[in-house]
Amino acid sequence: MEKKVGGGGFAKPAPEIGNPVTNRPEDPRFQPPPSAAGDLALSLEAILPGVTEECEAAGGLAFHAVGDTGGIHGNETQNAVATAMQDQIARGASRERPRFLFHLGDVVYLNGESSQYVAQFYEPYQYYDAPIFAIPGNHDGEIAAETLDGREQESSLLAFMENFCSPEPKRFFKHRPTMTQPHCYWILEAPFIHVVGLYSNIDGQLDRRGERRQQDWLVERLRAAPRDKWLVVAAHHPCFSLDETHGGYVEIVSAMDAAFAAAARAPDLVLAGHVHSYQRFSRDFMAKSTPYIVAGAGGFANSSRSLHKLQRGLVVDRLPFETTLPAVRLEAFDVMNAGFLRFTAGPEALTADYFTVSFDDPAIVSDAPWDSITVVDRAAMKTA
Numbered sequence: 001m002e003k004k005v006g007g008g009g010f011a012k013p014a015p016e017i018g019n020p021v022t023n024r025p026e027d028p029r030f031q032p033p034p035s036a037a038g039d040l041a042l043s044l045e046a047i048l049p050g051v052t053e054e055c056e057a058a059g060g061l062a063f064h065a066v067g068d069t070g071g072i073h074g075n076e077t078q079n080a081v082a083t084a085m086q087d088q089i090a091r092g093a094s095r096e097r098p099r100f101l102f103h104l105g106d107v108v109y110l111n112g113e114s115s116q117y118v119a120q121f122y123e124p125y126q127y128y129d130a131p132i133f134a135i136p137g138n139h140d141g142e143i144a145a146e147t148l149d150g151r152e153q154e155s156s157l158l159a160f161m162e163n164f165c166s167p168e169p170k171r172f173f174k175h176r177p178t179m180t181q182p183h184c185y186w187i188l189e190a191p192f193i194h195v196v197g198l199y200s201n202i203d204g205q206l207d208r209r210g211e212r213r214q215q216d217w218l219v220e221r222l223r224a225a226p227r228d229k230w231l232v233v234a235a236h237h238p239c240f241s242l243d244e245t246h247g248g249y250v251e252i253v254s255a256m257d258a259a260f261a262a263a264a265r266a267p268d269l270v271l272a273g274h275v276h277s278y279q280r281f282s283r284d285f286m287a288k289s290t291p292y293i294v295a296g297a298g299g300f301a302n303s304s305r306s307l308h309k310l311q312r313g314l315v316v317d318r319l320p321f322e323t324t325l326p327a328v329r330l331e332a333f334d335v336m337n338a339g340f341l342r343f344t345a346g347p348e349a350l351t352a353d354y355f356t357v358s359f360d361d362p363a364i365v366s367d368a369p370w371d372s373i374t375v376v377d378r379a380a381m382k383t384a
Helices: 051-058 076-091 114-122 158-164 213-224 250-263
Strands: 041-043 061-066 098-103 132-134 186-190 193-197 230-234 269-272 278-285 288-295 328-334 338-345 350-357 371-377 380-383
Touching (some): 076 098, 076 338, 076 350, 114 158, 132 158, 193 213, 278 371, 288 338, 288 350, 288 371, 328 350, 328 371
Parallel strands (some): 041 186, 098 132, 230 269, 269 288
Antiparallel strands (some): 061 338, 186 193, 278 288, 278 328, 350 371, 371 380
16 A cells, blocks of 8 residues: 555644634544533632622722742742732732632643642642632643552542532641532632633544534523623633644634633633743634633743744734634734733733743743733733
């Protein structure tokens, strides 16, 4: 048989330059998540009693968000990002002081092992004086191909569920208890904001093909979401990305879009990690312009060279950059520094500020936001 050279189905097709969504994979990996019942919601008030009254008096709620932190390559960068966030808690006035961290997935590399949680999660955040919530990333849900030292192979999401979805707080580490989230996909109800966290599994799917369990849950939760709060939807895999390594995930886009349409409710902002860099897109969808933010430079990538760069051949000579999708624009990006997000939600506006942390000198943290976006109502946004 003659061997084909190119186009023979032996490699991932290269993305069209400027296209922020990759092709549909032929055989995506999927690990069924644990079963769950109920609305899968958790009130921040249950974790921080009195926070609602405090935030209403201050006129806003601040919190952090970042993804892809697991320090398998060493924890210097992860520690630097954690220290910068800790400093914002210590120095922040009441309205700007972050009340929690929402982790966007890939807490522990390479395969979410229980044995790695102390080194890659608890120790780096031992001085972070606030709750840490999370959604799983692909590495949190994968199963190791081989066991080490004769240990039994762990099931998918075992360690994530034990550390973030414990029925009662436990202490696997002396300075931080486990969290009591209701599930791996769930809702955080907080002052001024409503966060829907999804589990996008191993290769960027809410559900196995032909199934709709998580997507149907998302539709129900979107319909029930309060109209007087900012609505944020988060998944580990991004809908849009112009990086060379991953790109955006077409099945996440399709599942979210179908849910938004069925619920007649689009979010005010969409969050993701997975891509180890920072990118902010705007998208014209359902009669408004919505920010889609990728923030996966939280520590796993421990040098500028190891961050995910933009597509080879892509020339971004001005911003906003028009992608090949007519309604999607790249508004800002940083593929050179580590960094994290700080959100501030109030009655009139939702602001996302991105702060960078230098690889050359981890003590150098941007005092002013490197990038900032403010959503001012349910149908418009402005940049700062």
